[in-house]
Amino acid sequence: MGILERKLRQKEEVKNDIICAAWNMVKTEGWQSLSIRKIADAIEYSVPVIYDHFENKEAILLEFAKKGFKMLTTQMLEAKDMHVGNPAAQIKAMADAYWNFAINDIEHYQLMFGIGMACCEIGKAMPEQESFRDLMMEPIEDLIAKNKRTDINSCLKYHTFWSVMHGLISIKIVGTSSIINDDELNKMVLDDAISGFIKNMS
Amino acid sequence: MGILERKLRQKEEVKNDIICAAWNMVKTEGWQSLSIRKIADAIEYSVPVIYDHFENKEAILLEFAKKGFKMLTTQMLEAKDMHVGNPAAQIKAMADAYWNFAINDIEHYQLMFGIGMACCEIGKAMPEQESFRDLMMEPIEDLIAKNKRTDINSCLKYHTFWSVMHGLISIKIVGTSSIINDDELNKMVLDDAISGFIKNMS
DNA sequence: TACTTTTGCTAACACTGTTAGGATAAATAA
């Protein structure tokens, strides 16, 4: 009896509709104006149906946050794989990938790190965040090993790297001033910071 | 007739009560649970009275954001004045001041840069923000001049500095993981990043 | 056909920011 399977498939479809509707709203109107009632309207179901698929609103946000971390990790892994054996180039490429992800997918990035919005407890998205850290730490450790700099703490360097990246992006996202939104300058800052970061490890 | 003056004074007192009540709530329960109704309850007035003193909720937030920028600027100016003639030491001291302000006054910092909350349009707090930039740019320009590095763009370096600082802090504030909240490591990252930043300008 | 389960709705609860309109108190004018 494939009835059960059809039902499961249909249920999954509704869940997918919820996610799609939510994402469309976020993309056009921002996280601020995402509401359960509007989602229900968009999928042409009543409000409680949404609670059959998600425990609460936060669970919907968490879904997007997890997806965001996966996308970021994938894109950074791609960048890394293009420069095997050259950790410095890997770091540079991964910084660019990070930057591009954040700029092209501001809504995901905003949610993942709670920029200008009440974010879900991103601690719950931790597994995804950890794989990002592991990925980023590898070329840093490689570079340290390559330069025989046993005095350098890789964990510390990873945090520094992340801080520059995240600071630059979140200032850009939250800021409205013309200076801050000069993407050419921002790219220069990024390049300068990362090249300085690499130089300090050689 | 001092009646008018007394009335103005009393009105100012109520406004002050609103600010105090709001701040107490934020300090004990966070920005998330600050509401007009709770403020009204705390000051023992009805809700609309608050709208006699503030146009809306955002105006209350803006008040705190401005105050935050003033406090930050004051504390950084103090740090700067303790190392006149030594731009590198000034930068280091100002970084520490920035860090200390953010850590001891998380609520102000959160609001000023919209970390984990829907912030007011901080563009409106711009005058206060500009004086912060001017203050921070001076020692950077001094250091560049001192080291005769005419190839270095001070504006770019200022952004780099700010990005590291802000990134480090906002990751710490939004994060819940144990690693991220290891203040000793964070301080090490800060020191390392700033010393690298200074080294790159010599 | 009768019973059970699933599905999805209406309507409510407890909140939020914001405002219209009226009542009371205070200051001024007759």
Place this chain on the structure above:
DNA sequence: TTATTTATCCTAACAGTGTTAGCAAAAGTA
């Protein structure tokens, strides 16, 4: 002192928000 105006302040509502209890109808099973 009384009447009138003005400032003060509150009640009650509007339009939202997330969330859930409870019921009606549809679908599947005995």
